Amino acid sequence: MAIDTTMKTSGSSSGGGRAPSADTGRRPRRRRPGRAWVKTVVALLLVVEIYPLVWMFLTSLKSNNDYLDNSTWSLPTTWEWGNYTEAWTTGNIGLYIQNSVLAVLPALALILLLGTAAGFALQVMVWKGRSLTLLIFLAGMMIPPQMILLPLFTVYFQTGLSGTLWPLILTYTGTGLPLTVFMMATYYKTVPRELFEAATIDGAGILRAFWTISVPMVRNALLTVGLVQFFFIWNDLLIALTFTNDQDLRTIQVGLLNFTGDFGATQYGPLFAAICINVFGTLVIYLFLNQKVMKGLTSGAVKG
DSSP, X not given: OHHHHHHHHHHHTSGGGOOOOTTTTOOXXXXXXXXXXXXXXXXXXXXXXXHHHHHHHHHTTSOHHHHHHSOTTSOOSSOOTHHHHHHHHTTOHHHHHHHHHHHHHHHHHHHHHHHHHHHHHHHTSOOTTHHHHHHHHHHHTTSOGGGTHHHHHHHHHHTTOTTSSHHHHHHHHHHHHHHHHHHHHHHHTTSOHHHHHHHHHTXXXXXXXXXXXXXXXXXXXXXXXXXXXXXXXXXXXXXXXXXXXXXXXXXXXXXXXXXXXXXXOBOHHHHHHHHHHHHHHHHHHHHHTHHHHHHHHHHTSOOO
16 A cells, blocks of 8 residues: 555656646746737827927027028027017017808818708709719819909909908808818718608608708718818918918918018018917817817718
């Protein structure tokens, strides 16, 4: 009995019957090499996007001599915070921003109202010739704005609209409608038709179905399209420079051309201060509405 017990004990303690330990069963985790590259690319993109903003802000705090005599990449020797005051008062940036708001907001309201109604009529309503009408709107996107400036200038002059902001409002509305109609018609494809059928059975007319059902369903799309059109119109220079023959009617993009001092010398400090006011103001609007824009972009995607 003793021999058998010894043999079993020795056999159980031999290397062949040893149970694997918990440490040897674990495999070391391997780091994915792709993550490091992704972080590097994201960091480079952040530098590319943020560094020009920082440089622009630092340049807005330089004096004119500091900008011309020292290196472009150097820090300001004296921090000229008065450049912002000069840009707002002497440069009339407040007046130019007011003119931009008075021209952009009415045009944006007309674009969204008419574009949404046209998208609803082209995609939801059934009538003969709607496909051809949509093609005509798409053809309007292919016409360069430079081709219509001279005929429009003649029409505005003959009708007595020159010297007001109406040429800007009407031109912005006409040039922004084709893209808006196309995008809103695309968004209306995602709205279930059963909603409109149920509203029709309940006795709702076309106008009620449009305002109470379709508009709330595409509100994120309206915000997205409105923000895209806002940046297009706000940053316009060609149309505003063509139709604003009065200095008191100039928009902010045209007003940035007026930062000249004695003998035509450019005042770089106030100029960059005015650019900072323009850029950072629109950047705050985009950051505030960023999530809504993302929802609006994804709501128009094709569902699988």
